[in-house]
Amino acid sequence: MSEWARSHRWEVVLGGVLVITIVANAILSPYYLGLDNIVNLFWLSIEKIIVAVIMAFVIINGEIDLSVASVMGFSAAVLATLHESTGLPFVAAILIALAAGALAGLIQGLVVVKLQLPSLVVTLAGLIGFRGAARVLLEDRSVGEFPEWFDRLGQRALLGPFPLAVIVFGVALAIAWFVLDRTAFGRKVYVIGSSAEVSRYSGVDVDGVKIRLFVMSGLTAGFAGVLFAARLGSVRGSLAEFFELDIITMVLLGGVSIFGGSGTMLGVALAIFTVLNIRNGLGLANVDGIIQTGTVGLLLIGSVLVPNLASHIRSRLPFGGPPLSTADT
């Protein structure tokens, strides 16, 4: 146990913060522990956190995808446009929308890999471009009147109190953990993030893994966009605008190194839970949105700073332990 705790120091810190948050929320708000609230807590940010899970893969792999929020908007816009102007079965429209998301990821992945451009720049262009594509499709219109079953999937509980999206998130998290921690693909993601050249020299298909990740990122963003459309019941060109920084914040808070090669799905999950609980607790206490954002910002800095300072102080003490390693330096 202590061995595990030592190698997962980040997760331990986050777990502590999460527990404190939960206890504080439970004491401060009588509404917090209700089942409805707990479901809502996930449901209200479900699209962001689903994308955060795949973003963790991309960042561990040493890349970044800034275009996710725009791809969410783009896929949803494709879905809405097909629904509005063709007689296509709605399920087919959904599939095409998902394919559009995957295609967006594929294009960016190919540019990154084949032209060897930094993904930061490529996906920054994607961020502008795919948002633009969504606006091209929808202009100033809001498209709704989706089939009732679709709206219901987004808005009503499906299994017990859980809406589809929350179930999807749970499954996605489990699959992500499995893939990252247990499979050869996950291993490659880490090793490439740690050193792409070593991987290349070891016969790992670096380009293939990267392209697959970008496609997965696009596909997941597309999926999240479709889920969002179902939850909102209608789609506009601005859907999910500005989500990217929130998503990246959650991943980095989860202890994933921006330089790639390290981070765990457990850490990302804990970071997601922590952020959601803090926002929910503050929301129930009628604290303004901007202060919620600021609190998350403070937490992001504090969660790296405090262990750093603690280890600094400890290293000054006689018989102190070895310095804490931070998530990324």
Next chain:
Amino acid sequence: MNPGPEPVLELRLVSKRFGATQALADVELILYRSEVHALVGENGAGKSTLIKIATGIYEPDTGTMELGGHVFDPGDPASAQRQGVAAIYQEPSIFPDLSVAENIFIGHQDRGLLVDRKRMEQDAAEVLQRLDIDLDPSQPAGALTVAGQQAVEIAKAISLDVKVLIMDEPTAALSAHEVDRLFRQVRRLKQLGVAVLFISHRLDEVFEIADRVSVFRDGRHISSRPITDVTEELMVREMVGRDPSEFFIRTPQEPGQVVLSVEDLARHGVFRDVSFDVRAGEVLGFAGLVGAGRTDVALALFGVAPADGGTITIDGQPVTIGSPTDALNHGIAYLSEDRRKLGLSMTQSVTTNITLATLDRYTLSFGLIDHEAENRDAAGLRDRLGIRTASLDTPVDNLSGGNQQKAMLAKWLNAEPRVLILDEPTRGIDVGAKAEVHRFIDELARSGMAIIMISSDLPEVLAMSDRIAIMREGSLQGIRTRDDADQESVMAMAVGVA
């Protein structure tokens, strides 16, 4: 050659302990003005700790240091430099984006806040000239070879007016030709009154350059003598505490079928007309200067930088190799010369590194990794190669250089290649580990593997190879059998005087 009578740096009864490890125990070392003092010892002997103490990275637990007769307590490398002690490492720590001149003067432009680029370049040119180094001060340092970068570091030390220059394995990445040039610079340093502490695993170099030699073992100071008083055998015995006769073993055997055959291989602007073949059970050595194109041929065979002309034949079948995956599928593996950047994923565990190239073998359904099988194989290789590590889950970064080298070798052995290309397989590892690596090479050859060994260590190539291919400026000069090759003839071909 009399060592100058004037002591510059004196370390007395210096000790340093890390947790349970006594890294240094009451060691003594005295450097005199205008001498080259060699420090030898196996990895873990305490050389690195000593350097770090002398350059202010560590503080000694006990003991005293004096520089020029005054107490020397540097505190940090910058302050050590200011007081006159600087160090140069095996991997030069230069600024790739800055010019040569800027690299030389970056730490100590004391002419106010402004940088007078012209004057700086003039000054740099002057320093370089004093050392007989032929470099353009305005060119970016990142475009230099390792040797060039080291020369920049030496120039930097000279511009700092250092009294003591510590050189930590400066020749590890250099070809013989470049080593000669480095030694010229070292002798020039000596003339300028500098005390040079020279650390190397290559004993022949120690005999060539050093005035005195100190041996360390297990954190203790074993001996310090004038070079004229020691023999190679004595030095090795003191270093390892055992008999040196077990080095460079090679069991002669009859090679088998041709496994790999290369015909007119070329890559535009890099190498051309390279033809050779390698048989099962044979070691084909590749000699030549660094930059002669040996590594490029290896990279072409391994598919990293594929050839654009010629044919590669394996077991009589022509093959196309466009990527490392292709190469591995055809049974070709390549052990890189650059362990840290290309060989090992430093932050990952020993097991992860060993199975990295063979991950598919441990993949069950759903892509699940069979941890049990993976750990079993890794443990097997650990035992077979004698990799010393706390556990298989330890990041390879925590292993010593020799054990890292063995872990890298384990990765490729696990791939069970038919053709194994070893690029500088013993660079920067100590005598003991080197012998072990050589023993493996021999063992692998006996098991029927075809081995291509690139090495800048000429005695090593001569001792280990059945045949030796010599390259110069991108073309193959010729292939000699072991019997009709010696240091002089191979070197002559490599530098083009033959």
Next chain:
Amino acid sequence: MSSIPALSALRRLRPDRLKELSLVALIALAVIIFGLVVDGYYSGRFFNRVTTSAVIVVILAAAQALVVISRNVDLSVGSTVGVAAYLTADFLQNNSGAHPLIAVLIAVAVGAALGSINGLLVAYGGVPAIIVTLGTLALFRTLVSLYSDGANVTADSLPDWVIELNGSTIVSAGGFDLRTTFAVAIVVILGLQWLLARMRWGRRLYAIGSNPDAAAQAGIPARRLTMWSFVGSGALAGLAGFMFMVRVGTVSATAGSGLELQSVAAAVVGGVSILGGTGTVLGAFLGAILIDTLRLSLVRVPQVSEFWRDAVLGVLVLISVITDSVLTRRLSRRAGSAGVGNRMEASTQAVEPTASTAPSPITTPVGLATREESIDV
């Protein structure tokens, strides 16, 4: 090849200069193409539009370059602009008689103060810059929102000189104005370019970004310099905040949001490597001008409707980046092979990937940064 005079001139250029040249070529290309599509495009009016509009991003791109060169990033610049703009405007509405320079000083001081928070956390707190500035991006915004309590400062309550400053012109020729704000931006850019190239600390910033470990060994006070680079970045963002107030007149608590990504885009398009160590302030300036020219030109192309603009802009940015990197790579390859062809060590450099000690920003296929291996001592 080397017989072509232009090429032999090119090969004497440092990579940074090549990059700047290729950006100038791209801007010229964009101007020519848009000139064919937009009536009256070559007018002083459009020039004035771009120069006044680009001022804010230009200064921010320089701020970003300052930290990115030392292998950091400052995502909080947009929020810093907001805080500085709001506090300065708030000061002016309460002290309308204050001298303009006092207002500039306040804006710069506020920015520098916020920058020093970032700097302290990064340099002395050991927190990676992206985490710190992602955090302060939110925090600074929260602070200004709380301070403003939803109230805007409007042009109405600001002294007249604030509104007049944006239109004030130093020289004018044929409708082409040199606006005061743009002139200030130019002075800032050239000054910073000069400082980074010629001042000791400027070269040291490059050194830190180029190889942090070597910088530590060379005795470069990396922490102090990192600290100051953030203070500088903050101060410039503060100046940009002042410019924001001058240009927009109405300042709300959300002033300047979104500018962080724009500044990163400008700097990166301008050739400042996100891996640190390379790039120039001049390049960042050109990057900002390129993006702003594209953006403002597109608004004026009648064939591109409101809803197509972002999509086209995204594609254009991508094309610029691709063209630029291909151009730079080709030129530097030719220049490189022509220049050192005879030297054995150097000639193998181009093809032997193992020998170079640091990944070049252009050829390294990674997103943000490669892990820096610590040196084995």
Next chain:
Amino acid sequence: MKKYPLTKLLALLAALTLMVAACGDSEESTDAAEETEDTADAAEDTAEDAADTTDDTTEDTMAEQETEDSEAAASGDAVAISGTESITATFLPKCTNIPVFPQANDGAVEAATELGSEEAAFVGPADCGDATGQIEFMTNAVTQGVQAIMVSNNAGDELAPSAQAASDAGIPVVSWDSPIPSAEGESVFVAQVDFDETGQVMADMARNILGDDGGQFAILSATPEAANQNAWIAAMEEVLAVDDYANLELVDTVYGNDVAEDSVDQALALVDSYPDLELIMAPTTVGIVAAAQAITQEGLCDEVKVSGLGLPDEMREYTLSGCAPEFALWSFQDLGYLAYYVAYGLATGQIEAVEGQSFTAGRMGDFTIEADPTRDAGLRVLMGPFTVYNESNVG
């Protein structure tokens, strides 16, 4: 008419696919991108054709008549809403950083104090760009079990599911400033002015400024998504179709996203693109002041005027300088006050959200709930009136 988005979608997907195919070679990908632009142009033409035919909503004369009828019918039995108990409520603006919303909240606080009730929680997203951020606050309010929710809807029907959830939980949802278009989950909309009247007022201001000869003008709106702005613009376009306004030529509609900087850029782009432009009409408090600022700074006040909906505090200087001779707005404080009265009345059961319900809202007097003529479904309370500001009354 329904076909054009599909054309565009196909063009876009085709272009993207081309880019993938051409990715290996950067020159080719440039070609592909050019092709995107070409197809863009083609699709764009179709889009413009279609836009001309989209507007046919309720005839505004009909709407006015209806309003008068229902007021007459119900004025007899107005319930005077009085303070009986303290209720918990949430007052949810589009965002907290645009001054009109805190002003509205001041009105709500005033009403709560009069009624002896607890102040409603004033919470919301920080940024109006965050269109779906209100959902979270709405949902939290339901979790907290508040007794009433007052919301200025920033999205379209995206808020409807959560409003419906609130309704299902028995919480009255009173929208103010900007309604939920489908009226799903909404009890009643407290309208500041009649949306058709907004179109009329804007058209009148344009005619006053441009004179009888008329001339070219353009609209600088908030975001393409903003429901109330879009309704006002549509209403204005209808008015323009009438003969009296035939000389007024609307040349373009652009969006400044309610961001000052973007609005400045867009205003200047309009001036550059249309040399004969004489007026920028900005039905948003952010856009109007940004446009006025830009025009003033560039010294173009003599050629181009600014009008629209603006805050007197922000616009005073430009009105006095003649740059923005006329603009209009209503009192947001009154709007918040009235919204709170309605919400309180519904929460305490004093009134019901049915057509014809009349009530007295403190200092503001009598109102009647009526069918909302600007939406297919939904009820509204019409506050009114508009105040048109010019140099005589801007203060």
